[in-house]
Amino acid sequence: MTSLPPAVQVQNLVKCFGATHAVDHISFSVPNGGCVALLGGNGAGKTTTLSILLGLLVPDEGTVEVLGEDMIAHRWRVLNRINFSSPYVDLPHRLTVRENLTVYARLFGLADAKARIESLALDFGVADHLDKPTGRLSSGQRTRVALAKALLNDPDLLLLDEPTASLDPDTADWVRTHLETWRAKSGAAMLIASHNMAEVERLADSALILKQGKIVEAGTPKSLIERHGRANLEEVFLHVMRSPELTS
Amino acid sequence: MKSTPAQRIGALVLRHYYLFRGSWPRILEMAYWPTVNMLVWGLVSQFLAESSNWVARSGGVFIAAVLLWDVLFRGNLGVALAFLEEMWSRNLGQLFVSPLRPIELVAAMLVMSLLRTTVGILPAALLAIPFFDFSIFKLGWPLLAFYANLLFFGGVMGLGVSSLVLRFGLGAESLAWVLIFALAPISCVYYPISVLPDWIQPLAWALPPTHVFEGLRAAMMDGRFDTSHFLAALGLNVLYAAGATILFLSVFQVARKKGLLLNVGE
Numbered sequence: 001m002t003s004l005p006p007a008v009q010v011q012n013l014v015k016c017f018g019a020t021h022a023v024d025h026i027s028f029s030v031p032n033g034g035c036v037a038l039l040g041g042n043g044a045g046k047t048t049t050l051s052i053l054l055g056l057l058v059p060d061e062g063t064v065e066v067l068g069e070d071m072i073a074h075r076w077r078v079l080n081r082i083n084f085s086s087p088y089v090d091l092p093h094r095l096t097v098r099e100n101l102t103v104y105a106r107l108f109g110l111a112d113a114k115a116r117i118e119s120l121a122l123d124f125g126v127a128d129h130l131d132k133p134t135g136r137l138s139s140g141q142r143t144r145v146a147l148a149k150a151l152l153n154d155p156d157l158l159l160l161d162e163p164t165a166s167l168d169p170d171t172a173d174w175v176r177t178h179l180e181t182w183r184a185k186s187g188a189a190m191l192i193a194s195h196n197m198a199e200v201e202r203l204a205d206s207a208l209i210l211k212q213g214k215i216v217e218a219g220t221p222k223s224l225i226e227r228h229g230r231a232n233l234e235e236v237f238l239h240v241m242r243s244p245e246l247t248s
Numbered sequence: 249m250k251s252t253p254a255q256r257i258g259a260l261v262l263r264h265y266y267l268f269r270g271s272w273p274r275i276l277e278m279a280y281w282p283t284v285n286m287l288v289w290g291l292v293s294q295f296l297a298e299s300s301n302w303v304a305r306s307g308g309v310f311i312a313a314v315l316l317w318d319v320l321f322r323g324n325l326g327v328a329l330a331f332l333e334e335m336w337s338r339n340l341g342q343l344f345v346s347p348l349r350p351i352e353l354v355a356a357m358l359v360m361s362l363l364r365t366t367v368g369i370l371p372a373a374l375l376a377i378p379f380f381d382f383s384i385f386k387l388g389w390p391l392l393a394f395y396a397n398l399l400f401f402g403g404v405m406g407l408g409v410s411s412l413v414l415r416f417g418l419g420a421e422s423l424a425w426v427l428i429f430a431l432a433p434i435s436c437v438y439y440p441i442s443v444l445p446d447w448i449q450p451l452a453w454a455l456p457p458t459h460v461f462e463g464l465r466a467a468m469m470d471g472r473f474d475t476s477h478f479l480a481a482l483g484l485n486v487l488y489a490a491g492a493t494i495l496f497l498s499v500f501q502v503a504r505k506k507g508l509l510l511n512v513g514e
Contacts, residue, residue, distance in 0.1 A: 017507070051510055054345045058504045079347045080250055088510045089341035092263070092333070099266040106259035107346040109251025133270075149342075 005068040007032050007157045007189030008053060013062035015048055015213075022048040023059070024213035030157075035183060035190040037200040040210035041241055046193035047088065049210075050159050053191065054084055067156055078157075080108055085150040086161035090142075093135025097126060097145050100134055101152065108153040120148040123178060125171075139166040147175065154186060161193045176202055197234035207233070209240050216240060253355075256348050260356035261363075264330060278368035282318040286372040289314040290380040308382035309468050310438060313461060315373055315384055316398055317437045320457055321428055322368045323402020324409070326361025328424035331410035335418055341510045350500045354407060354493060361403045387464075390473045394460050397481040401456045402428070404485065407492040411499040414508060436461050456481040456488070 008030035015023040023045045030036045038046045051057035052064060055075035064071040069078045091100040098117060105113035121127040124144040129137055134145060143166050150158060163179070164172035176199060183190055194200055200207055201221045209217035209224075217224060217240050221233050228236045251259075268274055293310040331353075334340045343353065377383045384391060409423045434448060435457035444452055452458045463477035503509050 047510075048507070051507060056341060056344060056504065056509045057507050058501075076347065076349065079345065082345070084345050086341070086510075088338075090338040091342065092267070092337040092339055094270060094337075095263065095266050096270075099263075103259050103263040103266070104342070104346060106262065107251060107256050107343075107348055109255055109347070 004032050005065065006030060007034070007067060008036075008191060009063075009065040010049075010053070011063045013049070013052065013064065014060045015045075015052060015057065016060055021213045023052070025062075026208075026210070026213070026215050027062075028208055028215065028218070030189050030191050031205075032189055033183075033187045034206070035192065035204045037204035037207040038191065038193040038210060039195075039197070039200060039207055039237055040193075044210040045213040046210055047086070047161055048213075050084070050086070050161050050191070050193055053159060054082070055079070080153060081155055082157040082159065083150045083153055083155040084159040084161070085143075085146045085163055087165055088161065091134050091145065091149065094133055096131050097121070097134055097137070098130040100145070101149060104149050104152055110152065116152060117148075120151060124148045125174075140168060140171055143167055144171070144175065147179075151182065154188075156188050158183075158188055158190045159192075160190065162195065163192060164194075164196060164199060172196075172199070179203060197232065197237055201233045209237065211241065251347055253349070253352055256346075256352050257356045257359065260343075260348070260353065261359050264333070264360050264363075267333065275367065278322070278364055279371040282315065282322070282369050282372035283375060285314045285318060286311055286376050287379065290376060290382070294380070308376075308380070308384075309465060311376050311380060311382050312384050312387070312464055312468060313437050315369060315376070316394055316460065316464060317432070317435075318369055318372070319365055319395055320398040320402045320405075320435075322365040323361050323399040324405040324428045325402075325424060326364035327357040327403045327406025328409040328413075329364075330357040330360040331406075332413065332418075332421055332424060335413060335421075344509055350497055351493070354496060357406070357410070358403045361406060362399060365399055365402070387467055390463070390467045390478075393473075393478050394464055397456055397460050397478070397485055400485045401481075401488065404488045404492045405431075407489075407496050411492070411496045414496075414503055415499045417508075431455060431457065434458070440465060453480075454484065456484045459484070 006029040010029065011027050013023050013026050026049070028036065038049060040046050048057065052059050053066060053071065055071050058072060067078045067081055101117045102113055105117060110116055118127065121130050124147060126141060126144050126148065129141060134142060137145065147163065164175050167175060180203060192200065192203060204221060206218065206220050207224060208215050219227065224236045225233060228239055230236045230239060289310045334343060373384050405428050409427055412420045412423055434444065434452040435455055436444065436452060441449055441452055441458060441462060459477040459481035463474045466472055466474045
């Protein structure tokens with residue numbers, strides 16, 4: 001019996017924009033069914049890393065394997081098995097929610113798109129908004145639609161950039177519960193970039209703290225809290241960010 | 249669960265169908281300029297026919313030319329606007345994390361161009377019949393050859409514009425409307441190529457539209473379909489299409505290196 005490769009395997013990844021090292025020789029993996037969080041301040045390299053994993057950005061050095069495939073050379077082999085949500089992209093505002101989800105359901109080749117869309121709309125509390133133009137929804141509703149789109153193809157790997165950034169605490173909590181349930185049920189892996197430490201503590205099995213493009217800390221949320229002698233992950237994060245010695 | 253290329257191309261066409269279905273002004277706008285142009289050139293033709301034997305003999309040649317020029321212009325806009333819609337709505341990043349391939353996006357944009365151009369030109373072509381007693385459809389099969397060649401070259405131009413917009417951002421979007429007009433003087437839309445200075449004629453012959461419009465005049469004035477013009481336009485179109493596709497795919501790779509697929513939008 002052969003063991004499955006990890007959902008994500010990154011080795012020595014480098015990405016520069018001019019003189020800026022956005023990602024600087026990072027290596028990590030996301031196990032199958034696991035959830036890893038990328039933490040870091042603005043410009044730490046989280047979104048750049050996610051973009052490389054999605055194949056939207058080509059690294060300067062390093063290797064990226066997603067679901068066992070070389071993402072740089074053969075991204076087409078796995079794109080139907082991954083999905084994502086990010087505040088840096090949007091869905092066409094003039095199309096209704098149902099129309100947007102239908103277009104993406106067809107892009108992914110879903111057999112029963114109508115039923116899947118209605119089921120996800122119910123799950124994410126946007127069933128009453130299915131026939132409204134996406135641009136007329138509140139930012140919180142749009143975030144939930146984006147998450148519904150991200151789960152359309154029931155991905156084996158879900159990449160989320162700030163998944164609850166624009167949600168009120170109640171809705172954010174509801175979304176986290178939904179993501180937890182979905183992951184437990186589907187066995188999918190997740191990689192989350194987030195500023196919300198409570199979210200990471202709750203969802204992630206392990207966390208990587210990025211600073212100036214480098215991984216400066218890694219471990220389970222509990223082990224990081226213990227290692228730094230802090231009360232919670234937010235305090236760990238602030239300590240790491242403000243410690244000049246922690247740069248590599 | 250795996251989508252086929254046809255399903256993905258169809259999904260993108262459906263996305264634009266949804267966009268138009270929800271906006272009557274967009275559909276009216278597509279037909280507005282071709283109709284206005286047809287009316288203006290139809291009236292000019294009527295006036296000139298009274299004092300020019302050449303114009304009188306070539307009844308309708310200006311109307312046919314303006315309709316076919318609009319095919320070229322709309323073909324270009326059809327592709328460029330389909331791409332710009334994705335940029336304006338910050339949807340490119342979403343699309344390219346789906347199984348959609350760049351070449352499928354190109355194919356979908358060409359299909360959209362065909363649909364947009366046909367919807368835009370057809371009313372003007374039909375209105376020319378009662379207004380000026382001129383039916384471009386009397387050209388028969390040659391009309392299809394002219395239409396296909398101009399639509400295709402318009403699409404190629406639109407693909408070139410899309411490449412520039414992807415590379416240089418939305419600051420270059422006005423090229424979708426203006427670049428094609430740079431070719432109008434040497435495409436000999438309303439006059440024969442012999443009018444052009446000798447030194448620029450080789451450049452004009454290197455453009456598919458020049459062959460189409462020369463072919464149009466031959467068909468309307470001499471009643472013959474000039475196969476050599478048709479084949480020249482077709483051959484040149486294949487060359488330009490290959491060039492534009494290579495350009496687009498190369499720029500797509502540059503966009504993946506520079507992170508341009510995420511950082512787009514209004």
